[in-house]
Amino acid sequence: MALLELRDVEAAYGSIQILHGVSLHVNPGEVVAVIGPNGAGKSTTFKVVMGFITHLGGEIVFDGKSLVGQRPNRVLGLGLGYVPQGRVVFTQMTVRENLEMGAYLERDRAKLQQSMDYVFSLFPRLGERPRQLAGTMSGGEQQMLSMGRALMMHPRMMMLDEPSLGLSPRFVDEVFDKIVELARGGLTVMLVEQNAARALEISNRGYVLELGRNRFEGTGRDLLANPEVRRMYLGGEARPGA
């Protein structure tokens, strides 16, 4: 049974509808990529799952429970982790404090420390400098911190929104390596990515969205090899009357 399933989901930012019926599913233990050109609605898909934006229709089911109408803090509590676009770390806080913010819902200090140790074991570089101000870290390190923060709640599945955005090639490698490592450790991963090639490389399966609708789907390898997918990125099919 799928861990996360979306069926014909429609969503909007205020009055502007972005998703016009998107369907996808993620099985436990998989890495699934959601790719597509600009304006496809990739990030919007994550946002409607998390409950940040207006849900207009369709079903969203996680671990057997419906997420429709749930507030973001409840969604997090159900076992979904979310790493937003752009390395959103609290720049004026230390690494430790950022991680603590990730486990805001955890009251038990002992459990909190355990989670922190767990994250530090996954991200040794963060463990080396727990008191460093997040704002002074490099882009790659901030991305790691952002991921570590999402892991503080021991999610069953993590959604990463454009993890490679704005990172230099070296950090992109590191981040994707880390995602593969986490996936091997049993974490289910869904990622939205502009860098489609890299995302598909590490994914079991992928979905290609265009203008808020499903366009292609398949295994990572198949989508990588499909020239139609590449061509779609550059659009330009003649529109009637153009």
Added chain:
Amino acid sequence: MARHEHVRNLILLGLLALVLAAAPNQLSIYLRSFLLFTMMYVVLALSWNIISGFTGYTSFGHVAFYGIGAYACAILVADYRWHWLASLGAGAVVSAVVAVAIGYPVLRLKGPYFAIAMLGAAEGTRVVATVWDSLTHGGLGISLPSADTSTPTYYAMLALMVLTIVVCYVVGHSRFGIRLNAIREDEGAAEALGIDATRYKLAAFVLSAVFPAVAGGIQAYKVLYIDPPGVFFVQITIAMALMSMLGGKGTVIGPIVGAAVLYTAQELTWVNFPSAHLIAYGLFIIVIARFMPRGLVGFAIDRGWVRKGMVH
């Protein structure tokens, strides 16, 4: 706006001026003084409106210019035996120069920072007046030679008010005014349309500084004694802002109406509730702010009684 509308407005202004000119002989000294203060507040509110209402740079320190004008008059008349009317002109010039000097650095600041900087500028001017006692007589204040100034100052203030109204009207209905509004609305977009915001802001700021200076000079000549706390009265800055906003900032008639209504309210509450007039006055302001957030004129525009926009 069609030509006939401008003519109509000019005639209305002329009638108002005539009525006010004929008034002093018929009225008690108290009422004459009341009218003079009302006219002064009209001048101050309209001036504040140029930089804060039209251009969107909310100033909390315009009393500085009022004070400069008051001191210019007092110093020149008392110590240098100038004719008081000439001293008004001098006050306007000094005020303009100071406005340019302050304006360059301070107009770079946005919103609350500009407001606070202007507050600082006003305080600074007051301190200068207190400390530079070789010029300003410091804390002792300046006494002007005794004269019957009641009538001439009334007419001077009337003339100043008419002038200020005309200037604000012209600005408000011109492309210059539109550009000031554009700066207020979105300075970046205004720049993209060719508006040199730095120059326009400075022009508006200087324009907003000269009329309060003349008003200050007239007041000094009326009262025949000034000292720093009496002149750099923070209530004046607050009143300017309040009257302009409650009347409807960003319009021409707004500050006029606001000044008249608010000053009248102030006097009425003082007369009728002598022990609690501030509370009554405060309540009045709260009621207007609550039900007419865009001011009296804004309220009228929303209701459709007054047309939207200034240039048609």
Added chain:
Amino acid sequence: MGAGADDIALEVRELHKAFGGVRAVDGCSFAVPRGKISGLIGPNGSGKTTTFNLLTGVVTPDAGQVLYRGADIAGLKPFQVFRRGITRTFQVTRIFREMTVFENMLSVTGLDVPDRAARARADELLALVNLTHLRTEYGGRLSYGQQKLLEFARALMTDPDLILLDEPAAGVNRTLLQHLLDHIHRLQESGKTILIVEHDMNVIMNHCERIFVMDYGVKIAEGLPAEIRRDERVIEAYFGRRRQR
């Protein structure tokens, strides 16, 4: 003066701009042909937005030139760029909300014409975009689409020769987009030069005669839509590149 200067409306030469340690524009050069609709595209982080801001004076370059009518306009402030005859629109409309539609039109400077002529032109342009009935309405009360049209009309008040459009398709429904594109084509037919920065590939591919593609702060390709669509470097820029082992 370079050869064929008449064919080139705007020439960008070795523009450089860094923010902190990040080299947003790293030696970008291209020449916008006169009288045509050109497109400037590139994936997120390619530097196209910064380049656009360098052209419009919002940002000052660290090095390089922007040649327009024989003069280097790099580093000029936005209002100076405007006065040279280059107009721009904004991705998210920046019309003046508490001013009427008509006042929005008249806020433009550089019209060395008497008031009456300026008003006539404003009305003419408003009629062109079908906003005449909203002439006395506050800009803020217009629908987003109407605001987009207003901003577009406002940009045409001075009859500029070079028009820079910042993501005109952003947030716009298909019908309105078609209207805008019709207007843009008519402008081009009347001899104007237009440069569009866009994410919407369909707009770019179907309406631009020349396309410049940026990535990593430089131009990586230029040419006709058909050429760009087949260009491996462009595909890679957008689709991504597999890991280099």
